[in-house]
Each structure stands twice: as C-alpha cells, then as structure tokens.
Amino acid sequence: MTSIRARFAPSPTGHLHVGGARSALFNWLFCRRNNGAFILRIEDTDIQRNIEGADAKLREDLRWLGIDWDEGPDVGGPYASYNQSERLDLYKAAERQLLETGKAYYAFDTADELDAMRKEAIARKDNFRYPRPSNFPSDADAEKARADGRPVVVRFAVPNEPITVHDEILGDVTFGAGEVEDLVIVKSNGWPTYHFAVVVDDEQMKVTHVLRAQEHLMNTPKHVFMQRALGYATPVYAHLPLVFNIDGTKMSKRDKHKVVRTAVKEKLKSKAWTKEDAANVAQCDPAAFDRWLDKADTEMDMSQVSRLAEPAGAVIPEIDVHDFRVSGYLPEALLNFIVLIGWLPGEFREKLTREEMIAAFSIDRIGKTPGRFDRDKLLSMNTDYCAAATPARMLEAFRDWAAVSNSPLASLDDATAARAIEACKGMRTLRDIETKAGILFAPDEAVQFDPAAVKKVLDKKDGAGYAMLAKLLPVIDAQEPWTAEAVDGLIKKLCESEGVGMGDIAQPLRVAVAGKPVSPGIGETLVLLGKGKTVNRIRRCLALQA
RNA sequence: GGCCCGUUGGUGCAGAGGUAGUCACGCCGCACUUUCCAUGCGGAGACGCGGGUUCGAUUCCCGCACGGGUCACCA
Structure with missing residues (x-):
C-alpha cells in the first residue's frame, strides 16, 4: 500500500483566497484522515507575477486557519526544494x-x-x-x-x-x-x-x-x-466544485474592484463627483483611473481602491482569508464555513471541530454542484462560535483581531478587554466590540453626537432627555459602589420613583456617553467608562442644550 | 463559438422508481427588551422545460433551456 501524499500549491501573488483555502483544507483533511503527508509547494515560476513576501502571507493565512503541513518551503522535507523557482x-x-x-x-x-x-x-x-x-x-x-x-x-x-x-x-x-x-x-x-x-x-x-x-x-x-x-x-x-458568490458569479479578487467601480460610476453619473475628484480621492493618476474605470483592474492597486470605497459608499467584500481575519471572524468559524462549501458530513450536523472534520472527511461526500459563498450564513456561524467560545479563547481572538486590524482597542489591558468582550455578548464579529464599545475607551472629546440620536432621545418632548440627564448627574456622582449590577439597580429604582420606563433614562445616558443610541447594557456601559468619565461626558452633553 | 461540468424552496444540503424532507442560513410574523446585537416560538417557500422507458418518474435515457468552467510564453 502506498502512503497517501497530497499537496496545496499556490502561487505567491498575494494573500490566500477563500477558494484556495478551501482547496488547501480539503487536501489537508484528506491527508490527516488517511495518515498521509500534506505538502505545501510554492508555484513561483512566473517571475514577473511573484509578489515579494506573498509566500509568507500565504503561510500565515494557512496557519491562522489551523492548517499545518508536513513538507514545505519552511519546514523542508525529502523532496526539497518546495519552491518551484529552485x-x-x-x-x-x-x-x-x-x-x-x-x-x-x-x-x-x-x-x-x-x-x-x-x-x-x-x-x-x-x-x-x-x-x-x-x-x-x-x-x-x-x-x-x-x-x-x-x-x-x-x-x-x-x-x-x-x-x-x-x-x-x-x-x-x-x-x-x-x-x-x-x-x-x-x-x-x-x-x-x-x-x-x-x-x-x-x-x-x-x-x-x-x-x-x-x-x-x-x-x-x-x-x-x-x-x-x-x-x-x-x-x-x-x-x-467551484466557489461562487451568492449571485452565482465566480468569486474572485476582481470583485473588490467591481464593487467599488460600480459605486464610483454611480457617483459620476449623479454628478456628485467628477473624474478628477475621484482620481484625487484615489490618489491615482487620472489616465490610469480612466483605464481602471474601464475595467482594467491592474491600473489601480488595492490601497487606491480602498481610498475610494468609503467616500463612494461601497463596502469592499472580503475575499481573502486575511480580509475575514481583519473583519473580525474567528478562524474556527471560517474554517467550518468553508468546509461546508461542497461537502457535508453524513449526518445532519454542520458545526464541526477540526478533529470532527478530519474524522468525517471523505471524498465521496464531496458534491458536484458549485457552492455559493453565503455571507449571511458565515456571519451567523461566526455569531454562534463567538457565543460558544470560552472567555480565554475570545480574549486571544480579540487580541489577534485588534492587532491585525490596527484597532485602538489593541492597547486595552487583558482585564478590560475581557470585560469589553463580556459586555458585547451576542456579537457577530470581533469588530462589533469596537463599533459598540470602542467609544468608551476613547478620550471624552472624541465623542461625536449623532444629530438624529440627539433629536430623538434628548430634544424630544421639550428636552425631556436633557432634563433627565441633569437630574441624573448628582445621583450618579454619588453612586457607590460602581459596578454594573449596582448601576443597573440604581437606574431601575429611578425608573420607579420617576414613573418612567427604562428607555427614558437609559437612552439619554447612552447618547450622552457614547454619542449614539448603541452601546452595551447601560450598567456595563457606564462601568466600563468609569464614573469620572461618565460624569464628565454627561456634563459635556448637557452643554449641547444651549 | 468548440470542449467540459452542473440544475431539489432565496442559499447550503437529504432523499427514494410510487408523486418530497430534516437541519442550518435568509425571509415574514410574534415574543423578550434600556439601544444595537443576540435569544425563543411560529410561518411561507422547491424537484428548469420537452420527449421517451415504465402501471407509475422529481429519481433512468435523450433533447432543449439556463447557469458555470475552460480555450495564454497565468497559475
């Protein structure tokens, strides 16, 4: 009996694409299931196309997913070199x-x-x-x-x-x-x-x-x-089977350009921008921009395209494994999602650990029909994985995410980060922690008051929100101890004595400290902030009234 | 255009020659509720079309349609 050997052979042209990750994963599972050797080989025979450092990125993406190899460029093996160029x-x-x-x-x-x-x-x-x-x-x-x-x-x-x-x-x-x-x-x-x-x-x-x-x-x-x-x-x-976008087109790196291009064209059509404006935003040569607009993806690099995305109102879709990492997905969730594209274990069971995937993997359960990359499903799967992960795992994942996404939350100490994670239970991605609680760790001056929220929560009913805040200020200042339970208790008690609902107190507070009507539970929010900053932000908010 | 692959609810997937089903995502509704998220319960929704084989086909065969892949000194 010959021993099984399989390989994943990417070319070093950038980050690992999810389609590539799926190929790597299937080969890896097949080897692990059958005690075979999994080989990583770098196909770098096209000297022009090779991108400096891409092979290191590829390896990092694979490792992040938890895919390891028995033979390859960095670990060596009996058939070295594992770079075709050598x-x-x-x-x-x-x-x-x-x-x-x-x-x-x-x-x-x-x-x-x-x-x-x-x-x-x-x-x-x-x-x-x-x-x-x-x-x-x-x-x-x-x-x-x-x-x-x-x-x-x-x-x-x-x-x-x-x-x-x-x-x-x-x-x-x-x-x-x-x-x-x-x-x-x-x-x-x-x-x-x-x-x-x-x-x-x-x-x-x-x-x-x-x-x-x-x-x-x-x-x-x-x-x-x-x-x-x-x-x-x-x-x-x-x-x-191939990996398709949800609309049935083939998933490719070009999609990033496509989405932004479409949005930019809208802007041009509506005369909101001129071509010169757009080229400026992209920091791109106008002639090259023109060619890019005419479907020449190579004319602008991703950094230029990224600069256009937000102003044009486009959201660049995640395509590479690294994109999902930056967006706050857990590798175990992504891996589980990817393995389901074109394959399903016999039983009706979708959630699988790496070990379960290995135990269940077989080629004859791979389907023939193309799999669609359903982002909603991925999101839901990530939500479940976040909810099921241990606090230690979440902290580790959060640290990884904060580092690769350059989040300001990277500077939080472990205890604070753990509390922020806990406060954001129900999150869909790690990034939700930043969007939901990030402002609590920013300087007070960074709070920007969302006009719609101010109008709805504070101005309404002749400024009832402001009045409530003013009334709250001394009570909060005097509150001891400063724990989430105690603060929640305080607010509940106030609701009764004032004869109002939770919303009438919690929402003005939320807008006062976060500038927007979204934050963790109100007790958690204020405690994460700290009493001093809470009081300071309420004062700052009250100053708006005049 | 040639060649190749595919076609079960919006998506992923079961299924068996007797007229479809679990689970999951999404969607709709309800509930919970201090926001968002999350959560719980309920609901709607499909075998691409046309022939043939057969007592009977969604399941087998053929054709068509549709979708996709591929036709480089890219991998």
Whole structure:
C-alpha cells in the first residue's frame, strides 16, 4: 500500500483566497484522515507575477486557519526544494527527455504572430489550435532562432487520440482526439509553464492524490498526456466544485474592484463627483483611473481602491482569508464555513471541530454542484462560535483581531478587554466590540453626537432627555459602589420613583456617553467608562442644550 | 463559438422508481427588551422545460433551456 501524499500549491501573488483555502483544507483533511503527508509547494515560476513576501502571507493565512503541513518551503522535507523557482534542473531534465524522444518540439513564434493566427481562426469561426510542424526544429535551429532574436519556446506534442480521465467526484470524463492543443511547456525565458512544472513536481514529490478546483478539469488531459510521455504515474484526481458568490458569479479578487467601480460610476453619473475628484480621492493618476474605470483592474492597486470605497459608499467584500481575519471572524468559524462549501458530513450536523472534520472527511461526500459563498450564513456561524467560545479563547481572538486590524482597542489591558468582550455578548464579529464599545475607551472629546440620536432621545418632548440627564448627574456622582449590577439597580429604582420606563433614562445616558443610541447594557456601559468619565461626558452633553 | 461540468424552496444540503424532507442560513410574523446585537416560538417557500422507458418518474435515457468552467510564453 502506498502512503497517501497530497499537496496545496499556490502561487505567491498575494494573500490566500477563500477558494484556495478551501482547496488547501480539503487536501489537508484528506491527508490527516488517511495518515498521509500534506505538502505545501510554492508555484513561483512566473517571475514577473511573484509578489515579494506573498509566500509568507500565504503561510500565515494557512496557519491562522489551523492548517499545518508536513513538507514545505519552511519546514523542508525529502523532496526539497518546495519552491518551484529552485527546481529548474528537474524541469530542464524532463524537457531534455521530451525533446530527445520527439514528444516535444521547439517553436519560434512571436506573441504578435500567435495573436494574428488566433484572430484569423476566430474570423473563420474555427478553434485555434497550434499547427504542429511536420519536421521538428533541431537544437541547432533553436540556437539560430535565439541568435536571430526570436523567442524560443518548447511545445508538447499532444498525442492525437481521445482520452478519458477518471475523477473521483465527477466520474469518467472523456475528451475527443485533437481537443487538446500543443501547449507551451517551456517559456522563452527558460522557465517551465505551470502545466509542465506540476507534472514534474507531482511525480518527483510522489503525490498520489490531487484535489483541486474544477476550473482545472480541462487541464487534466494535458497533464495526463505528459505523465504518459514521461513515464510518470498518474495521481488520483478529484475536482472540487467551484466557489461562487451568492449571485452565482465566480468569486474572485476582481470583485473588490467591481464593487467599488460600480459605486464610483454611480457617483459620476449623479454628478456628485467628477473624474478628477475621484482620481484625487484615489490618489491615482487620472489616465490610469480612466483605464481602471474601464475595467482594467491592474491600473489601480488595492490601497487606491480602498481610498475610494468609503467616500463612494461601497463596502469592499472580503475575499481573502486575511480580509475575514481583519473583519473580525474567528478562524474556527471560517474554517467550518468553508468546509461546508461542497461537502457535508453524513449526518445532519454542520458545526464541526477540526478533529470532527478530519474524522468525517471523505471524498465521496464531496458534491458536484458549485457552492455559493453565503455571507449571511458565515456571519451567523461566526455569531454562534463567538457565543460558544470560552472567555480565554475570545480574549486571544480579540487580541489577534485588534492587532491585525490596527484597532485602538489593541492597547486595552487583558482585564478590560475581557470585560469589553463580556459586555458585547451576542456579537457577530470581533469588530462589533469596537463599533459598540470602542467609544468608551476613547478620550471624552472624541465623542461625536449623532444629530438624529440627539433629536430623538434628548430634544424630544421639550428636552425631556436633557432634563433627565441633569437630574441624573448628582445621583450618579454619588453612586457607590460602581459596578454594573449596582448601576443597573440604581437606574431601575429611578425608573420607579420617576414613573418612567427604562428607555427614558437609559437612552439619554447612552447618547450622552457614547454619542449614539448603541452601546452595551447601560450598567456595563457606564462601568466600563468609569464614573469620572461618565460624569464628565454627561456634563459635556448637557452643554449641547444651549 | 468548440470542449467540459452542473440544475431539489432565496442559499447550503437529504432523499427514494410510487408523486418530497430534516437541519442550518435568509425571509415574514410574534415574543423578550434600556439601544444595537443576540435569544425563543411560529410561518411561507422547491424537484428548469420537452420527449421517451415504465402501471407509475422529481429519481433512468435523450433533447432543449439556463447557469458555470475552460480555450495564454497565468497559475
């Protein structure tokens, strides 16, 4: 029996995408379930696209989710290196083998020439397939072409025969003869293309199972043909259903641009902004902004897009794992949510710990239908996880969130943070703690009074709210002890003596100390604030009246 | 356009040749209530269409429609 080996092979172009996280998770679960080895391999053969430090981010995102690996760039392993950029010799050897056996050949077309051929094919309503020469160029021809300044690539000569690939999820999938074109396997800069590198690496790393997104299904015949040509084993394939947005479109990083672009266009249409205004807000070159507006996502980077989001009234959707971390999701909740996209354990049970997922995982329970990324469901799941987590866990998660999101609450001491968390029970995300209680830890001058709240809670009925505050001030000042229970008790007693409801007292107080009608329970709110600041803020609020 | 995959309430998922179901999210209503959140209870809501096989099909077969993926010197 061969031992199971599977890998997750991202390219270092940024943070880990939730779709990628799902692929990583499934491979990881599969390995853990079957005592296999989980490999992390960095596919960095596209030198231009690699982003500095992206692999470190990727690893951090994976670790945050609780996914670890047995072999990889940082932990090493028997088949190092685990960075494709350090494995050129291997690809060169395989390239040589293919060239010498006449299963691959040199080609010298320029990008423009290829483009013209494709356009011509489209004009003829034909599918473009690279025309294989009847005689393959020799090494000397390649040398000469290089010397002439022509690009030299190597193409794989795909056998002209039908192929059936077996997929553990989809069953047998057949492709007709001639469906697959002679793909480039070595680029003109000498680096292998993805297709070639995966095949070589999977063989060399003895990968037995490949669980990957269904967008790779069409690549599988290419890979299998190459495996045969090289005398390699073919791993077991399982193509995971795609992850869609709730509206059925494919979830992608582009969605971030899309949302902001749509909002910006609204602004322009309503003449609220001019293009110059928008480019200024984005701190972007106007010409580049124009191109961006015309769907060129690469023309502005995320920091520029982010600057536009709020003023344009757009909320950038979370796409990367890191986005969810910054938004205040618990990794265990995100993980649980992600595992449910395309998979469900046998029983009617959704909440699963990592260990339960491992115990229950099997490929044959993976569905074929695309999963939709239902943000409401995630939110609800996170709410449940927050409610179920121990105080110690919540404190730890809160600290992590405060750090990665640059929250001012990062400076709270443990005891205070724990109380703030407790006061915000029922929160949906960790960020709710900041939106709900953050103002209590800010300087008194930072309180901004929300006009609508002032009108509704304080001004109404000839300033009854203000009157109540004035009456409350000395009582609160004299209150001892200053605990949530005691303060709540005090207010309840006042309700009776004044003959009013809780709302008539709690709401004015809330607006006075928080500037808005939202905060934790009133006793908690005032105690978290402290008596001195409570009194100070009430005075500050009363000054509004004049 | 070629090729490939998919189609059970708004979403995720069960299900069996005899005319659909649990759970969860969402939605609606009610309750609780000092705000927001949360919580409790109740409710509405579906087998894409057309053929065929069959006594009978949502379940099997074919076609169509719809959705999606893929057709790079990106991975």
